[in-house]
Every structure is written in structure tokens, then in C-alpha cells.
Amino acid sequence: RTVRECLAEGGPTFSFEFFPPKTIEDDRLLWQTIRELEPLHPSFVSVTYGAGGSTRTRTIEITERIASDTTLLPVAHLTAVNHSVAELRALVGHLAGAGVRNMLALRGDPPGDPMGEWVQHPEGLSYASDLVGLMREHGNFCVGVAAFPYKHPRSMTIEDDTKWFVQKCRAGADYAITQMFFDADDYLRLRDRVAATGCDVPILAGVMPVTNIGVIKRSEQLSGAPFPAKLAARFDAVAHDPKAVRSMGIYESSKLAERLLDEGVPGIHFITFNRSKATREVWANLALGARI
Ligand code: FAD
Numbered sequence: 001r002t003v004r005e006c007l008a009e010g011g012p013t014f015s016f017e018f019f020p021p022k023t024i025e026d027d028r029l030l031w032q033t034i035r036e037l038e039p040l041h042p043s044f045v046s047v048t049y050g051a052g053g054s055t056r057t058r059t060i061e062i063t064e065r066i067a068s069d070t071t072l073l074p075v076a077h078l079t080a081v082n083h084s085v086a087e088l089r090a091l092v093g094h095l096a097g098a099g100v101r102n103m104l105a106l107r108g109d110p111p112g113d114p115m116g117e118w119v120q121h122p123e124g125l126s127y128a129s130d131l132v133g134l135m136r137e138h139g140n141f142c143v144g145v146a147a148f149p150y151k152h153p154r155s156m157t158i159e160d161d162t163k164w165f166v167q168k169c170r171a172g173a174d175y176a177i178t179q180m181f182f183d184a185d186d187y188l189r190l191r192d193r194v195a196a197t198g199c200d201v202p203i204l205a206g207v208m209p210v211t212n213i214g215v216i217k218r219s220e221q222l223s224g225a226p227f228p229a230k231l232a233a234r235f236d237a238v239a240h241d242p243k244a245v246r247s248m249g250i251y252e253s254s255k256l257a258e259r260l261l262d263e264g265v266p267g268i269h270f271i272t273f274n275r276s277k278a279t280r281e282v283w284a285n286l287a288l289g290a291r292i
Helices: 003-008 024-040 054-069 085-097 128-138 158-170 184-195 213-223 229-237 242-262 277-286
Strands: 013-018 044-047 074-079 102-106 142-147 175-178 203-207 267-271
Touching: 003 013, 003 142, 003 175, 013 024, 013 203, 024 277, 044 054, 054 074, 054 085, 074 085, 085 128, 102 128, 128 142, 128 158, 142 158, 158 184, 175 267, 184 203, 184 242, 203 242, 213 229, 229 242, 242 267, 242 277, 267 277
Parallel strands: 013 044, 013 267, 044 074, 074 102, 102 142, 142 175, 175 203, 203 267
Antiparallel strands: none
16 A cells, blocks of 8 residues: 555545654654554554664664554655665665555755755765655655755755755655644645646645644754744743643644645644654544544
């Protein structure tokens, strides 16, 4: 089964993102989360690819174990960072051999400083679109790519960003997933500018429930845009009360996802940080079980 097939059934899809943990305890927590989310029957789950070192092997191991030991459909993220074309081909082949046919093709960021100079591996690739091409050449994979509502931080202009995004889709992407955002209008503007080019690749919305104030700061670094000021002020007003912050986060995420669903979003991709509770609460608020 592929994400493409899930989307063709009309959607909306909903999916969960995990990252490869570094410690045995965090690994145990991840598998507990996976087991807690499995009964929600998501369309797929994805596992991010580390910036370097052992977490990269862990991505492959976890994805393969999801494929063999659970009922879930895994999507493996893969980046071009510090890999030769031969290594990338071997990784894609390895995943395929384990029955993983769904992949997210990313360029990745330079290890250490994400905004540092991008240095291509001497025998590697420059852009995510090259990795889409490599996956396409290799076999009949279902390939997703990243989209950025606030443009990628390295893109000079929104127009450039849209142009390169569409080129990446034309290289053979089946769908895209956005970086997290907190205002539905920002997603809708991205969807409109992509549609205006004639590109109809489905763009799934990346949603991350705010569960504590620290997440807001982190989200700014990840999304490449300031957290919306009005919303930040509402969180600040209850910052002294972690419980109130959390319930506001669940409420706001649910409201955002509700609006996106009303606007006909093809899917919602929850960034879980390897915990299930917040995602399960938003899922329950949306009555997603009844929608699909
Ligand atoms: P690209 O699409 O290659 O774009 C990079 C920059 O180059 C953009 O500014 C783009 O406009 C520009 N560009 C593209 N093509 C050209 C061209 N031909 N000529 C000139 N400029 C061009 N990172 C990880 O390390 N691991 C993960 O698992 C991971 N998962 C992610 C999942 C999602 C849903 C998202 C949104 C991001 C994820 N990232 C991950 C982060 C991502 O790797 C970084 O944001 C990275 O900087 C950009 O990757 P990309 O695939 O969008 O790159």
C-alpha cells in the first residue's frame, strides 16, 4: 500500500511523525507511543532521518520494524546530507528489500548549524528534487517532499520558493508535507500559489500541538517564521500555568485542524515528538475516527 493510494481514496489522510530516539528509555517510549496510536488506524506514520551518526541507522531500523511488526504503513524520511549517490541508492534498496515503498525525499540541513553553508557530498546530490529522481529511477516508490508555508529560509523570495517546489514535484513527487504552521491562512496561501502554477500535488498540513512554552520557541527555529503574535500573547498570558498552556495548545491545534479540514485539506500530518497523548486528544476533538 502507498500514501498515493490513501490519497486517491479521497482522504483526508491523517498521519503521525516520529523521530529516532537516542536512548534505550526513549526507544521504549517511542514503541509505547506507536502502540497507543496504532488503534487510531492512521493512513501512515513517518520516521525522520537524523542529521548524522547512529540515529540514521535507527531510522531505517524503526521504519523496517514498523513494517514488519505493526499494522501501520511506514514512510522513511531520507536526506542527501553527507551521502554519496551510491550510499543513497544502497539505502533506498535496503528499505525496498524490507518492504518499505514509501519515502520522503529531503535535502536536509548541514549538521551542526542548520543555517550554515550547505556543502554537497563530492559524489552526492544538491537538492531534494535530485533525490526524488534517484528514488523514481530505482523503483516504483511513492515519494513525498517537504513544503514551506513561510518559504524555505534559504529561498530568496516566495516566488523562487514556489518555482523550486513545483520543480521538485515535477521531478516525480506524489505529495508534499508542510513544515509546521499555526495560521490556516498561511497554509491556504501556499496551496493557492502552488495551484496557480498548475501543479496539483496534494499538500498535507504539518500540525504540531503546543504542549509547553518551550515548544513555541523551538517551532520558530523549525518553521522559519515567528509564532503568530496574537496567539503568542494568549499563551504568554497563561505561561505561569503549564496545565493551562497545554490545554490551550490542544484547543488551538484542534481549531486549526478543523478549519483546514473545512477548507478541504488532503491530509493532516501530526508531529508527535514521540508522545501520543496530545495527538490523541486533538484526534478525539476532531472526531477523526468518524470522518474517515
Ligand atoms: P530542497 O527542496 O532541496 O530546497 C532547499 C533550498 O534550495 C530551498 O530554498 C529551495 O527553494 C532551493 N532550491 C531547490 N531546488 C533548487 C534549484 N534547482 N536551484 C536553486 N535553488 C533550489 N530534515 C532532516 O534532516 N531529516 C528529516 O527527516 C526531515 N524531515 C522533514 C519533514 C518535513 C515535512 C519538512 C517540511 C522538513 C523536514 N526536514 C528534515 C527539514 C529539511 O531537510 C530542511 O528544511 C532542508 O533545509 C530543506 O529540505 P528540502 O527537502 O525542502 O530541500
